[in-house]
Each structure stands twice: as structure tokens, then as C-alpha cells.
Amino acid sequence: MAKRYDKEFKVYAVKLVVEDGRKAAEVARELDLVPQTLQKWVARYKEDQENSFVGSGNRSPKDQAGYEKDKRIRDLEEEVAILKKANGHLRKKAEVIYGFIQEHHHEFRVEKMCQVLGVSKSGYYEWRDRPVSDQSKRKQKLTAQIKRIFIASKKRYGSPKITQVLRNEGVPVSPKTVSRIMKENGLRSKTVKKYKATTNSKHSHPVYPNLLNQDFRADKPGQxxxxxxxxxxxxxxxxxxxxxxxxxxxxxxxxxxxxxxxxxxxxxxxxxxxxxxxxxxxxxxxxxxxxxxxxxxxxxxxxxxxxxxxxxxxxxxxxxxxxxxxxxxxxxxxxxxxxxxxxxxxxxxxxxxxxxxxxxxxxxxxxxxxxxxxxxxxxxxxxxx
The missing domain is CATH 3.30.420.10 (Ribonuclease H-like superfamily/Ribonuclease H)
Structure with missing residues (x-):
């Protein structure tokens, strides 16, 4: 008789691979599983964590009704979360939407994202599996570099500074390109209205002349x-x-x-x-x-x-x-x-x-x-x- 595994078992098995970073073959051997079975579980879990093992084990009618209600609530919550994150992508080209789905496929269900964003699931998978052009590869690499610099600056750098950092690293790029990629990926630098504070100059102490006269140049440190x-x-x-x-x-x-x-x-x-x-x-x-x-x-x-x-x-x-x-x-x-x-x-x-x-x-x-x-x-x- 074939072995059956409930949801809890499958989730724990998968997390040994996904979260602990262990090799699937090693985990399968320790759990007495066929390696291909564990790999399928891992793939399903990555595709849709919440509902990856629905139907595993037994559930009473009462539990099933409660589950269905919870599922509807989760669906609505997921739709709202997708719409919030994808707000800037709703009227974009299908390729841009596919890029959003690919970026967030560990967070939301692919099927649900396609449904909410108005694209077909088959279209997404066709786009995902299509051979990447050299131009797309260059853009992907540049996007990754921009994200790295943006995150390293703790979201403080805008496109001019990121452009300059890239150039310092030997990457020829225009501010316009960097600005466009940042906009496509929702990368916005931290900017807030200027705020001014002053000290109290009403006192009886001596004051001194202005020797700089707004000449803020210095030829060496300590000048x-x-x-x-x-x-x-x-x-x-x-x-x-x-x-x-x-x-x-x-x-x-x-x-x-x-x-x-x-x-x-x-x-x-x-x-x-x-x-x-x-x-x-x-x-x-x-x-x-x-x-x-x-x-x-x-x-x-x-x-x-x-x-x-x-x-x-x-x-x-x-x-x-x-x-x-x-x-x-x-x-x-x-x-x-x-x-x-x-x-x-x-x-x-x-x-x-x-x-x-x-x-x-x-x-x-x-x-x-x-x-x-x-x-x-x-x-x-x-x-x-």
C-alpha cells in the first residue's frame, strides 16, 4: 500500500529544503521518500504556499465548511494585497505585468495574480519560458545592479546618484535609463520637505567677522x-x-x-x-x-x-x-x-x-x-x- 502523508508532514519536509537550505536528495533519504516526490512538494510549495497541500489528510464536514469560508476570506485578502502592490502595473503592457508576477510568485499565487491583473496564466508561462534575448539579459543585469545600489543606500539615492555609482563601477548608462528602470520597479528615493532650525544669536558675547564670505572651497583637509x-x-x-x-x-x-x-x-x-x-x-x-x-x-x-x-x-x-x-x-x-x-x-x-x-x-x-x-x-x- 502506498504511503500517505498529511499536510503538516509535507510542510515540515519542504521547509527543511526551502528554509533550512538542505539538499532535497539528502532530506528525502532521511525521510524515506522518493526524491522526485519531495521535489514535487517543494515545487508546489514555492508556487502557492497557502494552498500547496490542500486535500492532504482527512477533514470533517464541519472543518471543511470552515476551511471554505477561511479560503474565501484569504482569497479576498490576497486580491487586495495584489492590487496594492501592483497598483502601478494595472495599465501596463502584458510583459510588464508578467514581470511583476514573476517577481512576486513566491508571495502570491500565479493563478490569482493573473486573474486580478487581467492576463492569462498560459500567456505568463509562455513569457516566462521564452528564451531571454540579449537585450533583456542586459536590462535584467542593470536592474539588479540598480536595486543593489538603491538598497545599499537604504533607499536614499535617486537616479542621478545611482547613475554616477554605476559609472564609477564601469557601467555606461544614462540617467534617463536608470530613472525609467527605477520607475518600472517602484524604486523611489526618500525625500521630504526641508526643515530648518536656528540657534539663538541674541546674546552679549563677542561676534566675529565672516572670513568665508560664502566661498566654500578648501584645497586640503583641515583648512x-x-x-x-x-x-x-x-x-x-x-x-x-x-x-x-x-x-x-x-x-x-x-x-x-x-x-x-x-x-x-x-x-x-x-x-x-x-x-x-x-x-x-x-x-x-x-x-x-x-x-x-x-x-x-x-x-x-x-x-x-x-x-x-x-x-x-x-x-x-x-x-x-x-x-x-x-x-x-x-x-x-x-x-x-x-x-x-x-x-x-x-x-x-x-x-x-x-x-x-x-x-x-x-x-x-x-x-x-x-x-x-x-x-x-x-x-x-x-x-x-
Whole structure:
């Protein structure tokens, strides 16, 4: 008499292959199964996880009625889920819809997707099994590369930056092509409305002249530092972020975060900058006229390391545009997409962004579409050779 296996057994057997990554032949041998049988189960499971083994084992009439009701509910839920994900594909060519079905066939039933999206199942399988043209292969490869870069940037890069990364990797491509592929695949960079914060310039401390005059060029590291403060909302209340950027490479060399916007906040960021990049003769430190930067203790630390003070003109945000641009970027790419439950959660998130993405990976048009750290290394190689 042939052996019979219920649904639970089949699912557990299949998961040994699909989820644990074991070889089907090895699992079949251990379970005393014909290898071809297990392979069929695996194929059915991949095609339709929810209903792959319907009918396996015995079910009472009452259970059957309940099952049918649940199945109808699942069908409706699945249709809604498909429509939500395929919203941008509904009026596209059949080939585009087939591509969507292929991409999501592990998530939804092929038959159900074809039904909802108005294409034939046979048409999909014919498209899927058709020999891939060289042009399609090139597009598939390019699409995979674009997705890789997009995901690596944590969905922060748009088509211009992805185009530049591809070119840096030796892939000749136009921004128009990248933009089209991103649109076809629903890849949209994180962008949010700009948000501005200012410090308090109404104080009795001395202020200093603007030595930069909006000339944001630097010939080497450690020539000009620019600094500013911004703030971030968390469920615990405001968190303040002070940063110092080296103007040459746009690298953030000093940072500090606190629940209070005090001179100690900016002093901590300055100490970290000094520890990161030993001040050289002629270094200019530029900031706005905020009391935290004009404070006696802050200016004393600058003098101690022979750093010259420069300050923006009153009410002119463009005088400190580079560091304000960084604060705009971190908010658009990270902060405005989060709902921080605590200041500590925000601190860890912001630290990770600055140290593991912005400084080391994020490319900048102003420095030849390189990351700050890569740009500095290139400069050091040049002066050494």
C-alpha cells in the first residue's frame, strides 16, 4: 500500500529544503521518500504556499465548511494585497505585468495574480519560458545592479546618484535609463520637505567677522571646519545634534547629541573634531552667531588650538550653507522617516547614519561623486606619490 502523508508532514519536509537550505536528495533519504516526490512538494510549495497541500489528510464536514469560508476570506485578502502592490502595473503592457508576477510568485499565487491583473496564466508561462534575448539579459543585469545600489543606500539615492555609482563601477548608462528602470520597479528615493532650525544669536558675547564670505572651497583637509546645531523630535522630547564638517571632503569629524542645546553640546562636538583631525596652522572654524559658539569656553578651546573664528552674518542662512545642507540631508534621508520612541533610539540611528553611511558610503556631487572618506584617501595618495 502506498504511503500517505498529511499536510503538516509535507510542510515540515519542504521547509527543511526551502528554509533550512538542505539538499532535497539528502532530506528525502532521511525521510524515506522518493526524491522526485519531495521535489514535487517543494515545487508546489514555492508556487502557492497557502494552498500547496490542500486535500492532504482527512477533514470533517464541519472543518471543511470552515476551511471554505477561511479560503474565501484569504482569497479576498490576497486580491487586495495584489492590487496594492501592483497598483502601478494595472495599465501596463502584458510583459510588464508578467514581470511583476514573476517577481512576486513566491508571495502570491500565479493563478490569482493573473486573474486580478487581467492576463492569462498560459500567456505568463509562455513569457516566462521564452528564451531571454540579449537585450533583456542586459536590462535584467542593470536592474539588479540598480536595486543593489538603491538598497545599499537604504533607499536614499535617486537616479542621478545611482547613475554616477554605476559609472564609477564601469557601467555606461544614462540617467534617463536608470530613472525609467527605477520607475518600472517602484524604486523611489526618500525625500521630504526641508526643515530648518536656528540657534539663538541674541546674546552679549563677542561676534566675529565672516572670513568665508560664502566661498566654500578648501584645497586640503583641515583648512576649514563648518559647524551648526539642529534638532530632532522623539517621543521623549527634543534631541539636539551638533556637528562639525571638514569643508574639503564634507566629512563629519565632530558630533554630539543631547536633550539640551547648551555650550557643552557644541564643546563635545568640537573636542571630537579635534581628536579626529589635529588642527593645523591656519584652520578656520565657521559657525553662525549662536550663543553656544560665541561662548567664552568655546572660543577659549578654539584659541588653545590656534583655530581662527569665523561667523555668519546676522540672519543670513546662506553663509553656513554646507553644514545646513548636511542637516537637511540627514532629515530627508533618515530622521523624517523614523518615529523615534526614545532619545537613545534616535542617537543610535543618527550615529549609524553618520558613521557607517554618510562618511564612508554616501557620494557627493561636489567632490566628484565620491564619499568623504574615499575623497580624503585619494588626496592622501596624491600627496604621498
Amino acid at each position: 576649514v571646519w563648518v559647524s551648526d546645531i539642529t534638532y530632532i523630535w522623539t517621543r521623549e522630547g527634543w534631541l539636539y545634534l551638533a556637528t562639525i564638517m571638514d569643508l574639503f571632503s564634507r566629512r563629519i569629524i565632530g558630533w554630539a547629541m543631547s536633550h539640551r542645546m547648551t555650550k557643552e553640546l557644541t564643546l563635545t562636538a568640537l573636542r571630537r573634531a579635534i581628536n579626529q583631525q589635529t588642527p593645523q596652522k591656519g584652520l578656520i572654524h565657521h559657525s553662525d552667531r549662536g550663543s553656544q559658539y560665541a561662548a567664552k569656553e568655546y572660543q577659549a578651546l578654539l584659541r588653545k588650538h590656534h583655530i581662527t573664528t569665523s561667523m555668519s552674518r546676522k540672519g543670513n542662512c546662506y553663509d553656513n550653507a554646507c553644514i545646513e545642507s548636511f542637516h537637511s540631508v540627514i532629515k530627508k534621508e533618515l530622521i523624517f522617516h523614523e518615529d523615534y520612541q526614545s532619545r537613545e533610539e534616535a542617537k543610535r540611528s543618527i550615529f549609524s547614519y553618520i558613521m557607517t553611511f554618510y562618511n564612508s558610503k554616501r557620494i557627493h556631487s561636489t567632490i566628484g561623486y565620491m564619499s568623504p572618506m574615499a575623497y580624503e584617501k585619494m588626496y592622501l595618495r596624491k600627496i604621498v606619490s
